[in-house]
Amino acid sequence: MKLMINGVWRGDVDPTPELEAQRMIHTGSFRDRITSDGSSGFAAEPGRYHLYVSHACPFSHRITVVHAMKRLEGTIGLSVAHAIWDTPDGWRFGETDLSTPDHGGNGFTRLHEAYRVSQSDYTGKILVPVLWDRTSRRIVNNESLEICLMLNQAFDEVGGDSRVDLYPAALCSEIDLLGSRINRSLATGVYEVAAASNQAEYDRAVSELFGFLDECEAALADDRCFLFGERTTLADVLIFTPLVRFDAVYNPLFRASKKRLVDYPRLTALVKRIHDLPGVAATVRLDHILTHYYDGDWAVANRRGIVPHMHAVSWITSGPGA
Ligand SMILES: N[C@@H](CCC(=O)N[C@@H](CS)C(=O)NCC(=O)O)C(=O)O
Structure with a gap:
């Protein structure tokens, strides 16, 4: 099974009951917020944030739909992990028909690198989607619903289409x-x-x-x-x-x-x-x-x-x- 344990990526670790329990957890553990006024420590700024997604994943797909509807393509960049996840590296980036390179400026070839850079002792699954901060070089949030709400509202003064409000x-x-x-x-x-x-x-x-x-x-x-x-x-x-x-x-x-x-x-x-x-x-x-x-x-x-x-x-x- 695949898991990161204390900051070390394990692409094929033998299952134990504890590790299997970890693999059942789908909830994101990075839960910071971007706000328009920056009061959360993460201010909405054009070009500062980046999304790591998979076009296969229905939770990432929520983000790409909101990103498109809010016309945020010039404000928040996006990199697409390869559709095949079941490899020793898990989610990967690169120039192929089914993936993009890391456009977030980090040179990541595998998503688990983003998790380790964000938290050196991270234990858990390496999940898409990820909202990344290029300034502090860490994951802001990896819970799709919360990312959708941020994209819907926080970027309206810096490029988001304020005529579209999905959460009135x-x-x-x-x-x-x-x-x-x-x-x-x-x-x-x-x-x-x-x-x-x-x-x-x-x-x-x-x-x-x-x-x-x-x-x-x-x-x-x-x-x-x-x-x-x-x-x-x-x-x-x-x-x-x-x-x-x-x-x-x-x-x-x-x-x-x-x-x-x-x-x-x-x-x-x-x-x-x-x-x-x-x-x-x-x-x-x-x-x-x-x-x-x-x-x-x-x-x-x-x-x-x-x-x-x-x-x-x-x-x-x-x-x-x-
Ligand atoms: N709670 C997460 C769930 C995300 C999720 O389950 N992502 C799956 C892809 S659809 C994943 O990355 N799985 C990797 C793994 O299981 O190791 C959200 O809604 O953002």
């Missing part, structure tokens, strides 16, 4: 509420479907995931354009990045197979509308997504005996007499 004051608490459902039931919920190690776990995860999608489909019955009506919000970004991967990856590979996205006409239309917003289509890199996910084993061996829930096919019956 009047809707903050509703966005938070729906955002946490999207995160739990869909964005991370779909990984629980993939990681289920027995039928009961799988059934529970599938029921949580598709129960949520059914609810969203029903809520869209009033013909609203986006989740909160006519305006696009952060909630749309959060639902977009897992759903855009659904039929290519999660349904066939993760065995989230009870339904496809296209079986939900209103959710499909929502995803298309978000996709057609200015700048968004270019953030969807199916080449990175397919290469990344189909390189993983997704615990196939451990899934033996788990029978998937399948979407209904009218001419197949489920058994004798059915």
Whole structure:
């Protein structure tokens, strides 16, 4: 397994219960904030910050969508890690068809270097996305939701498009509420479907995931354009990045197979509308997504005996007499 332990990158360390517990932690441990007035110690300045992302990763994808919608390309630079993560080096940079070199001015060829420079005794996973400060040479934040909120607001006076506000004051608490459902039931919920190690776990995860999608489909019955009506919000970004991967990856590979996205006409239309917003289509890199996910084993061996829930096919019956 891959982990950094006390500042030392271990690309293939033997699992122990403690290390396995570390690998279960997906929450970012760098949690500083950039503010427009600099009161947090990190002032929003053009050219000062840099993003390290993967186009395959749905959490990084939140950031690239907000970065594009806020037209921050001239204000905050971006480097793309190679789509194939399962190498002795983990996330890597370089000039290839599926990655960029480190444009952040550090000459990093592997993302774990950024973690070690930031904290010399860091222990944990080497996660994308990362928001990097070129001035203090350290990671500011590696939690996608918090990075989205900073990009949405802190840079408005230094290049961000202030006409786009994905987190309007009047809707903050509703966005938070729906955002946490999207995160739990869909964005991370779909990984629980993939990681289920027995039928009961799988059934529970599938029921949580598709129960949520059914609810969203029903809520869209009033013909609203986006989740909160006519305006696009952060909630749309959060639902977009897992759903855009659904039929290519999660349904066939993760065995989230009870339904496809296209079986939900209103959710499909929502995803298309978000996709057609200015700048968004270019953030969807199916080449990175397919290469990344189909390189993983997704615990196939451990899934033996788990029978998937399948979407209904009218001419197949489920058994004798059915
Ligand atoms: N809490 C994080 C989750 C990020 C995350 O899970 N990133 C995955 C890629 S999708 C990763 O970098 N995994 C590397 C690893 O598991 O070692 C966020 O939302 O920013």
